[in-house]
Amino acid sequence: MNRLRPLFFLLPLLLSGCKVTKPVRPMESYEDPFEEQVSVINLPIDIPVDELQALLNQQLYGTLYEDNNLRDGDKMMVRAVKQGDIEIGIDSQSITYSVPLDLWIRYDLGISTAEATGQITLDFKTGFDIGADWEIRTQTAVAGYEWQQKPRVKMGFIDLPVGFIADLVLRNSKWRIATAIDDVVREQFNLRKTVEEAWKEMFNPILVSEDYNTWLTVNPQFIGMSPVQMGNNRIQATIYVETRPSVKIGQRPDPAFPRPLPPLRISEVEGLDFTLHLNTKVSYDEAERIAKQELIGESFSYGRRSVTIEDLEFFGQGNNIVINTTLSGTYNGSIYLLGTPVYNTLSNKLEIKNITYTLDTKNFLFRSAGWLMKSTIKNKIAENVNFLLDYNLKDLQEQFQEQLREYEVATGVILNGALEAVDIRNAYLTADGMMVDLALKGNLDVRIRGLSSAQD
Template sequence: MKIKNSFLLHLGLFTVISLSLFPACKTTQPNRPSEQYEELFEQGISVVNIPLQFSIRELERMLNKQLDTVLYEDNDINDGDDMMVKAEKTEDITLRLDSNRVAYRVPLDIWVRYNAGIGKVEGTGAVAIELETDYEIKPSWELETHTEILSYEWLEKPRLKMGLVSLPVGFVADLLIDNFKATITENIDQQISANLKLDTLVESAWKKMHEPILVSEEYLAWMMLNPEKISMTPINIQKDELEATILIESKPQLSFGNQPKDPAIRPLPTFEYTNMGGEDFFINVGTQISYQEAQRLAQGAVEGERYEYGKRYVVVEGIELYGQGNKLVVNTTISGTYNGTVSMTGRPEYNANRNSIDIKDLNYTVDSRNFLLKSASWLLKSKFKNMIEANMDFLLEENLKDMESQIKEQLSNYELTENFILDGDLKELNIANAYLAPDGMRVDVALRGKLKVGMKKNR
């Protein structure tokens, strides 16, 4: 009996201790769903065609503006040639182009002072010089030119004056051309090198392509181009236009939220020609919206909203978003008749008609449903879940519409340099895929349109 009584005593104590512990261990909230992700996205290469179209007449205007009036000047009569010479451009230079050379005619007024032995004589004349410049693009993108005089025509041979006597001196005129033609060609090559620094322009553009671009200030949408390769088609001449196309291969990414950090700049790829070309560009953008940013947008739509069911009600205090496999978890903190959290999951799905991401089949998790059945079954019968789902559909739709209009605006008549502008048109912006990743919701956005780089028209 003592053993039995002892057993009953211990059993009673165990029961009392167990009952006293149960209230402390009792679940007052549904369990938080676990986070897990599936990496489903493999981004392809995007190609941007940037046609270059230069008017020969506009090139003439730019060259005439940039070349000094005085193309050659020799102020030392004692440097071995017994002459002082000044050559000034009197009319605009005219250009002719083909695929790998530039030909042009340069009219010049000549002033010369010549040491004739018996005294110094002066003269003036006029000459038209035909020049040709061959060019080559080096692997470093440096534009290398070589200019030479093809021929010249004396419009007025210099007449040397000594006192009141003026004599035509043909040999001095020819000596004059031989004396300064190397300097004129070098001057033109130097001017081309100074004003058309292709390597500097491409290097600067390549670095710029690595910087984040703010495409929507309201939604903090950032574009990273992530360029990988750059090439150019051979130059082609069509009537009075010089045409070529620059191709950029990249893996762009779009993100929402804080400005992304500048990535390490890839070395500029060596120059190479390509046979591809056109005006169209097609970009697949790996777009990302962080869960933090998505929560900010969702909370802006539903936080503080009151949902009623008869005499009962709840107010949304906050929302937490993250992924679980291929589903989005929506943890909602509410107060009112029921205080606590409820969890729902839904599938992100691309809606082609609305060009948006909809959260489909949003339902309570098993744990939340079972908990609510015991403590707040009325909430399961209300339209609370439907109202939350309706406010999950806007996450990308408004961002992309805003981004589309801003990209269109930026592509219109964008000034690249003093002489060149970029003009383009975004024809289409669509989402091709949507999935969840550890750092946010990702989608594959397709951008299609046209781009063209040309020279400013002379006004």
């Protein structure tokens, strides 16, 4: 025991020679992230029947049927010309069409011919369904006819076969009219093409704010549709998209590889509003870039001592953010501050609360540079870090609202929306940035540009 006693006398001398010159850098560590929530975007589609009617009248006009041969067995020449607008009606299962026609008839009497005119309305009905491949399939059939004015001979009295004439006109014009109706529906409502184009687009990042390098990626997981509803002179349905959207503030994220369009699933949709959960990312690089604009070069004095901020670095330790501040001047080196991201329910802002020096930094400053603790440097950093997050999150709602005006999600398909609120649900740190779970609430409306301009 006596042999060890000299060592105890030497130990204080050895320790006094080990002078600490700078605080120890905190160790990086990160908690498990919150589980991402699936968001559902409802896209209501509303097609006024009068717009469909205008489009069909553009497609069908003039002579719809003409027979110029008296010697083909029916003893007649017939010309059927569209007389007025086609009228469309709907019921719960199908679309009906009334096609008014002016008729000109030349009838073979054997020794001479006679001309007659008349007016007839042909009625058609279109049934449709949507396959698992998102293709609209229609089938238009004749529903009947009604004479508005039976054929009358211009000269003399001749008993014309009125029923035969009606059947002849119907039989020979129904193919063209029914085909035209099916073509209009197929071309103007190419559902698969529209949905597939929108589906692929949702895998590409969208620049929401150029000023703050804010990118939205929708990341669709599934897409389906509600049953089609027809009534009150409108055709309505809702397309719903299950998504895991994310927002990144920083460099443009790489596009995700688009998955194939899933088979159509028809199911009821509850409500038309949406709540979109956005896993918003503020990269440390981007946070540092913006904070440096405000803080680099800032000097702080206390008496005859002063320091200047030369650099900033952000990283995580658990659920706290570490702010590594490099100083030059009376003190040269780093000091480390800790803060906790907290959601303020009253202001609806994300704030960095309880910013303080790390324990090792505090001990170092007490021993070597206590005057720094009396300066305003900590408060200045805290103000600018809060401003960074507050301003971006506050501005995000305005940027998203701007994107929801006249946004073309697919060729000719225009999206408009109203963003009612932005709530912050969770905040946590990852190895490369600060993550915030935002909940955006609002509603959307979809219109088809080509259809809506049919009457222009």
